[in-house]
Amino acid sequence: RDRSVSVRQRSHPGYEAMGVSLGALTAYPKVAVGAEYNDNIYGASAREVDDVVWRVQPEVVVASTWSRHSVEAFARGSINRYNDFEGENTEDFTVGLNGRLDVTRRSSVSAGAQYASLTEARTSSSSPVLAANPIEFDQTTAFITAGQEFNRLKLSTRLDYTKFDYQDGRTTTGVNVEQDDRDRTNTSLMARADYAVSPDTALFLQVSGNKRDYRLSKPAVALVRDSDGVEALAGANFEISAVMRGEVGVGYIKQSYDDPAFKSIDGLAARALVEWFPTELTTVSLNGSRSVEDSGIPGSSGYLS
Numbered sequence: 115r116d117r118s119v120s121v122r123q124r125s126h127p128g129y130e131a132m133g134v135s136l137g138a139l140t141a142y143p144k145v146a147v148g149a150e151y152n153d154n155i156y157g158a159s160a161r162e163v164d165d166v167v168w169r170v171q172p173e174v175v176v177a178s179t180w181s182r183h184s185v186e187a188f189a190r191g192s193i194n195r196y197n198d199f200e201g202e203n204t205e206d207f208t209v210g211l212n213g214r215l216d217v218t219r220r221s222s223v224s225a226g227a228q229y230a231s232l233t234e235a236r237t238s239s240s241s242p243v244l245a246a247n248p249i250e251f252d253q254t255t256a257f258i259t260a261g262q263e264f265n266r267l268k269l270s271t272r273l274d275y276t277k278f279d280y281q282d283g284r285t286t287t288g289v290n291v292e293q294d295d296r297d298r299t300n301t302s303l304m305a306r307a308d309y310a311v312s313p314d315t316a317l318f319l320q321v322s323g324n325k326r327d328y329r330l331s332k333p334a335v336a337l338v339r340d341s342d343g344v345e346a347l348a349g350a351n352f353e354i355s356a357v358m359r360g361e362v363g364v365g366y367i368k369q370s371y372d373d374p375a376f377k378s379i380d381g382l383a384a385r386a387l388v389e390w391f392p393t394e395l396t397t398v399s400l401n402g403s404r405s406v407e408d409s410g411i412p413g414s415s416g417y418l419s
Contacts, residue, residue, distance in 0.1 A: 115313065117356040120389055120397040139176050146171040155202060157237035166197040185213045201247050204233040220263040227256040239417075240410020245283030245291045252279040268308040268316075276300045296410055297329040298339075308351065320347045320363065326408065337376070339415055343369040343406060345383050360388030360400075369406040369416060376415035379406050 133140040153164040177186040191207040210228025234249040254277040261270040283291035304322035349363025367383035390398040
């Protein structure tokens with residue numbers, strides 16, 4: 115396995131920073147500067163407006179250099195400045211901590227948490243068109259995962275928690291654009307089994323469930339979008355010589371809503387990630403999925419994405 119290394123994963127001597135030694139830890143500071151031209155900054159079908167966006171993205175990662183176990187802390191930012199439309203200027207940042215405990219050679223436990231202050235893209239289907247400025251929100255996430263390998267069998271599980279806290283927007287005339295109805299917490303639990311039928315191919319079965327709880331309830335809102343969901347996938351993880359590798363799974367997905375006004379959303383579930391290596395300097399990736407996402411549109415429960 116892993117006979118090929120993608121371009122993004124490959125080491126690039128001469129271009130990668132050596133880091134700053136801090137004893138058993140190493141710090142990797144970095145800053146990226148770039149520019150983007152966007153011919154429709156509001157993502158609108160009418161009144162298309164173009165602009166140039168300047169970005170400064172500082173980052174620092176502090177990681178352990180231990181032979182077993184690992185710990186990593188990071189802080190990242192993105193300062194975005196529009197050339198003509200200053201009302202679209204944003205500052206985002208994320209801080210987090212991850213760790214891994216190697217219990218044995220074949221089992222490990224990983225956990226992490228992060229906090230982010232972000233800005234919703236204007237092209238998001240949930241972004242309110244009346245807001246004079248992009249909607250800001252805070253996102254808190256945490257996870258814990260565990261895995262155990264046997265001879266041909268690998269078992270793994272993962273628990274995820276995500277909390278969204280949206281800030282109200284304003285129209286150009288100062289009218290409040292309410293966003294509290296979008297505040298929610300999402301919790302999901304996944305269990306998976308992989309069985310290796312050969313050194314190059316493993317079959318897997320993955321089942322996951324989720325619970326989405328919104329902060330506001332009746333009578334504060336007319337419709338409550340709390341829901342429970344389930345997804346089941348079956349597929350294969352494979353590596354075809356040194357030319358191609360990937361994972362493809364298909365199955366069933368369903369999201370059921372507590373409010374009887376909303377119908378359940380169900381259908382085909384699919385997930386695929388395939389990498390093709392035509393040369394040692396080129397990687398072509400295909401990534402796709404089908405899932406049920408929450409809608410930010412009043413009166414709408416969710417949609418298949």
